[in-house]
Amino acid sequence: MDKIHRNQLYTQAKEWVLEAGQRIRSKIDDPRTIETKSNANDLVTEMDQETEQFFAEKIRETYEDHLVFGEEGFGDEIKSLDGTIWIIDPIDGTMNFVHQKRNFAISVGIYQDGIGEIGIIYNVMEDTIYTAKRGEGAYKNNRQLAQLPEESLLKQAIFALNTTWMLPENPYVSHQGIHELVKTLRSTRTYGSAALEFAFVAEGVIDGYLTMTLMPWDIAAGMVILKEVGGTVTTAGGQDVDMLNKTTILACHPMLHDEVLETFVDLKK
Numbered sequence: 001m002d003k004i005h006r007n008q009l010y011t012q013a014k015e016w017v018l019e020a021g022q023r024i025r026s027k028i029d030d031p032r033t034i035e036t037k038s039n040a041n042d043l044v045t046e047m048d049q050e051t052e053q054f055f056a057e058k059i060r061e062t063y064e065d066h067l068v069f070g071e072e073g074f075g076d077e078i079k080s081l082d083g084t085i086w087i088i089d090p091i092d093g094t095m096n097f098v099h100q101k102r103n104f105a106i107s108v109g110i111y112q113d114g115i116g117e118i119g120i121i122y123n124v125m126e127d128t129i130y131t132a133k134r135g136e137g138a139y140k141n142n143r144q145l146a147q148l149p150e151e152s153l154l155k156q157a158i159f160a161l162n163t164t165w166m167l168p169e170n171p172y173v174s175h176q177g178i179h180e181l182v183k184t185l186r187s188t189r190t191y192g193s194a195a196l197e198f199a200f201v202a203e204g205v206i207d208g209y210l211t212m213t214l215m216p217w218d219i220a221a222g223m224v225i226l227k228e229v230g231g232t233v234t235t236a237g238g239q240d241v242d243m244l245n246k247t248t249i250l251a252c253h254p255m256l257h258d259e260v261l262e263t264f265v266d267l268k269k
């Protein structure tokens, strides 16, 4: 994708993200219908659906040949990464949206033939926007984010980790490995929005994020943003991330990445 085209697309995408965010903010106290999807804790609201529909309509009206890959089913059926694809999570952190009315984000990644060109993560209630264009650095509210520091040590690191790792049915890693990791780290946090967790690693407010089951829309924007500050993103087993399917994620400073893979993550799958 050439730079001029990418800049135009970026300006448009950002405008729509801010507009969608403004809409969510204006309705934040409205009564809510909450439905469940795969299980009782997998929530969805009309706001998730309306927001994805908003993007799908705008994109189809404006860019006939672009495709939409979204969580709530208003996009296209995506079987390959060919072409220009908007990978959208209309509300990342729906549980926070429902319970806390904050700490959720709109996440939009624009990919061209599988390459992440644009990433936008909007922390809606804080009105904070993280953005990146491939090769042009990452920004928070238009201020460039620093590159990750040269050195980083696990014993001084804070990782975003989800406590579901501790459940006996966790099929991904041995508990031994995760216990060792938690003991070695300075501390852990759980924010409940994968997109914000990626943004926080890019911003340097946490040092890494390790998680079991994410979908392409959870990570598409975050991958573009984090790579721009020198972060490494792979599956929890160190493989390239598959942007079409469910995946584990290890996203952090390159030094921490090696250490986590070598020492702690003993993948069963």
Ligand code: IPD
Binding pocket: 071, 089, 091, 092, 093, 094, 095, 162, 191, 192, 193, 194, 195, 213, 214, 218
């Ligand atoms: C979820 C959030 C959460 C992560 C889940 C995701 P959603 O996205 O990112 O932090 O742990 O795996 O599904 O459903 O709120 O868009």
Ligand code: CA
Binding pocket: 042, 043, 044, 071, 094
């Ligand atoms: Ca969801």
Ligand code: CA
Binding pocket: 089, 091, 092, 093, 194, 217, 218
């Ligand atoms: Ca999500």
Ligand code: CA
Binding pocket: 048, 071, 089, 090, 091, 092, 093, 094
């Ligand atoms: Ca979502």
